Amino acid sequence: xxxxxxxxxxxxxxxxxxxxxxxxxxxxxxxxxxxxxxxxxxxxxxxxxxxxxxxxxxxxxxxxxxxxxxxxxxxxxxxxxxxxxxxxxxxxxxxxxxxxxxxxxxxxxxxxxxxxxxxxxxxxxxxxxxxxxxxxxxxxxxx
Amino acid sequence: xxxxxxxxxxxxxxxxxxxxxxxxxxxxxxxxxxxxxxxxxxxxxxxxxxxxxxxxxxxxxxxxxxxxxxxxxxxxxxxxxxxxxxxxxxxxxxxxxxxxxxxxxxxxxxxxxxxxxxxxxxxxxxxxxxxxxxxxxxxxxxx
Numbered sequence: 001x002x003x004x005x006x007x008x009x010x011x012x013x014x015x016x017x018x019x020x021x022x023x024x025x026x027x028x029x030x031x032x033x034x035x036x037x038x039x040x041x042x043x044x045x046x047x048x049x050x051x052x053x054x055x056x057x058x059x060x061x062x063x064x065x066x067x068x069x070x071x072x073x074x075x076x077x078x079x080x081x082x083x084x085x086x087x088x089x090x091x092x093x094x095x096x097x098x099x100x101x102x103x104x105x106x107x108x109x110x111x112x113x114x115x116x117x118x119x120x121x122x123x124x125x126x127x128x129x130x131x132x133x134x135x136x137x138x139x140x141x142x143x
Numbered sequence: 144x145x146x147x148x149x150x151x152x153x154x155x156x157x158x159x160x161x162x163x164x165x166x167x168x169x170x171x172x173x174x175x176x177x178x179x180x181x182x183x184x185x186x187x188x189x190x191x192x193x194x195x196x197x198x199x200x201x202x203x204x205x206x207x208x209x210x211x212x213x214x215x216x217x218x219x220x221x222x223x224x225x226x227x228x229x230x231x232x233x234x235x236x237x238x239x240x241x242x243x244x245x246x247x248x249x250x251x252x253x254x255x256x257x258x259x260x261x262x263x264x265x266x267x268x269x270x271x272x273x274x275x276x277x278x279x280x281x282x283x284x285x286x
Contacts, residue, residue: 011259029223029230033176033183039274040176040217042185044232074183080172085259087172089187116154116228116280131182137259 015134020090023134024077025049032056032127033074034096036067047075048113054092054127055099055108057115065123068096075127088136092129099124158277163233166277167220168192175199175270176217177239179210190218191256197235197270198242198251200258208266211239218270231279235272242267 015023024030033042043064045056054075058064073096080087099105108124115121158166167173176185186207188199197218201207216239223230242248251267258264 028225029221031174031185031219031221033185035183039215039236040178040183041236042174042176042217042219042234044219044221044223044230072182074185076174076185076187078172078174078187080187082171087187087259091185093182093184116230 011138013136013138015088015090015136017132020132020134021049021052023088023090027077027079030054030075030077032064032068033076034067034071036063041067046113046116048111050108050111050126052129054129055111055113056125057113057121058123058125059121062123065098065125068125069098071096073127075129086138088134090132090134092127093131094127094129096125096127099126154281156279156281158231158233158279160275163275163277164192164195166231166233170220170222173197173218173220175207175211176219177210177214179206184210189256189259191254193251193254193269195272197272198254198256199268200256200264201266201268202264205266208241208268211268212241214239216270218272229281231277233275233277235270236274237270237272239268239270242269
């Protein structure tokens with residue numbers, strides 16, 4: 001057992017901010033991470049980007065809407081190829097805010113964000129990222 | 144705008160515990176959700192199940208090892224089909240514990256948990272789920 005194990009591993013590459021947003025734009029589903037009743041919580045959501053902000057929709061009375069009200073949340077998206085042992089993950093951290101301005105809501109309605117589940121989802125949440133981190137994993141060809 | 148929007152949506156089906164574990168066994172990657180410097184944090188990991196416990200490996204000095212030391216964490220896995228608008232997500236919540244017993248570590252070494260990234264990862268973490276929740280999303284055929 002090696003007590004000098006490192007936090008960073010060979011085969012893990014840190015991604016720049018523009019790469020992170022390009023990757024985010026390539027997938028429809030991410031995961032919002034928040035606190036619910038003092039416990040860590042996570043929920044997959046479909047999303048779009050509005051500039052660098054993540055926009056999601058939810059039901060007005062949903063737990064997600066309640067738990068993320070002006071809270072600092074994380075948002076993650078990733079993609080993996082099990083056969084090639086490659087993949088990437090991007091994590092944003094920032095404050096979630098309900099979008100209440102009607103003009104802004106009309107703008108967001110044009111972004112093509114259609115929830116996969118049915119039911120009324122009139123509530124828009126905007127996450128303004130303050131921290132942006134991405135990593136790509138690529139197992140060296142030699143192994 | 145409908146102020147009476149529901150937390151549960153048509154097309155979302157809650158899954159039973161055995162279905163949740165069967166789905167978890169079908170994927171190699173999950174995401175561990177924890178708190179780091181008072182902020183929500185999430186990190187993809189590959190994992191195996193040991194009974195109903197989630198087992199992951201990490202570097203001894205890693206942030207993940209430090210942040211999850213006897214902490215309550217969430218663990219999530221999911222799978223989505225973008226074309227069919229279907230998918231599932233399973234979330235466990237429980238206490239994470241470092242596995243320090245040598246006999247237990249030798250047992251876990253037989254489970255075939257090979258980290259995708261290289262580097263020494265001698266540290267096993269066991270998550271004992273106390274809460275198990277799963278949802279399947281399936282857009283009704285009529286739409």
